Amino acid sequence: MSARILYGLDRLPRGIAPDDPRLPGVPEAGGVLRLNSIALPRAIQAGAGPTHSARIAAMRSWLEDSCGDYARSRRAFVAAYLDLIAARIARHRPALEAGLARFGGLYTPEDWFWSAPRPLPRAWLPSPSGPVFAEIAFRLADGPLALVFADATPEAALRAAAIPMRRLGPAALADHAALAAALGEFQTPFRAAFWEDEILPRSPFRRELGELAASAPG
Numbered sequence: 001m002s003a004r005i006l007y008g009l010d011r012l013p014r015g016i017a018p019d020d021p022r023l024p025g026v027p028e029a030g031g032v033l034r035l036n037s038i039a040l041p042r043a044i045q046a047g048a049g050p051t052h053s054a055r056i057a058a059m060r061s062w063l064e065d066s067c068g069d070y071a072r073s074r075r076a077f078v079a080a081y082l083d084l085i086a087a088r089i090a091r092h093r094p095a096l097e098a099g100l101a102r103f104g105g106l107y108t109p110e111d112w113f114w115s116a117p118r119p120l121p122r123a124w125l126p127s128p129s130g131p132v133f134a135e136i137a138f139r140l141a142d143g144p145l146a147l148v149f150a151d152a153t154p155e156a157a158l159r160a161a162a163i164p165m166r167r168l169g170p171a172a173l174a175d176h177a178a179l180a181a182a183l184g185e186f187q188t189p190f191r192a193a194f195w196e197d198e199i200l201p202r203s204p205f206r207r208e209l210g211e212l213a214a215s216a217p218g
Contacts, residue, residue, distance in 0.1 A: 003028040003126035005139060008066035012124060018131060024066075026139060028126050033139035035059065036114035036202045045205050052110045055205055056082060067121040073149045074121050076173040077136055084176035085116045085194075092193060100201075111201030116194050119147075127161035134158065134165070149173070 004018055004025035016023060026033055039045075040062060048058035060082055067074035089096070089109055096109035123137035125144045134146035146158050146165040158165050172182040183190040195201075 005120060005126065005137060005144060006124040006131065007120035008122050009124060010068055010122060012131060032141050033118050034115050035118045036204045037118065038204065039206050040204045048205060063119060063121060073173060074135055078119065080173055080176050080179045081119060084179050085113055087176055089113055107201050111203065112195040114203055115198045115201065117190065125163055127163065129161065132157045132161045132163060
């Protein structure tokens, strides 16, 4: 079984293997993990409203829950990152509208919001010496990227595991433009037009094929 990136955990529980499906996690490999790569839990979907802003609020709440309690920097990152995504959609709106015009209103520019890379708060990244903690992680095309904050998270374990990382100062957590500049070194996954690798918009507010098959009449 392939290694997994666990997330939403301050520490790894004893007696449970990292590949145990009871632990929240995603495969280490598989290309860029996006906000739309995996459908949100049904409970989160059920509590979200039908509007785009309501769904962003539901996504933000879900990501913040993964940040844990007393996690000001992680939660500030989530807020700044979602603001950054929205700002990029707004900036490219005319071009996005033109590209979706052939679908006769089936999609809107906001539907591309969910193509942005998905952050994994309180992540545990696989390494030869065991899982390594990161405040925030992304799974990118070439593997994981760890984000560390200027006031937290020792970098020694990440460096020893040769895991790419980016340090974020307070300014990057307070303003989405500063965050964009801080992530600029990793321009490929975080570039302005992050949706260009996607064929069509896809939402995380959906039912997976397995769920649809299970609910179909016998």
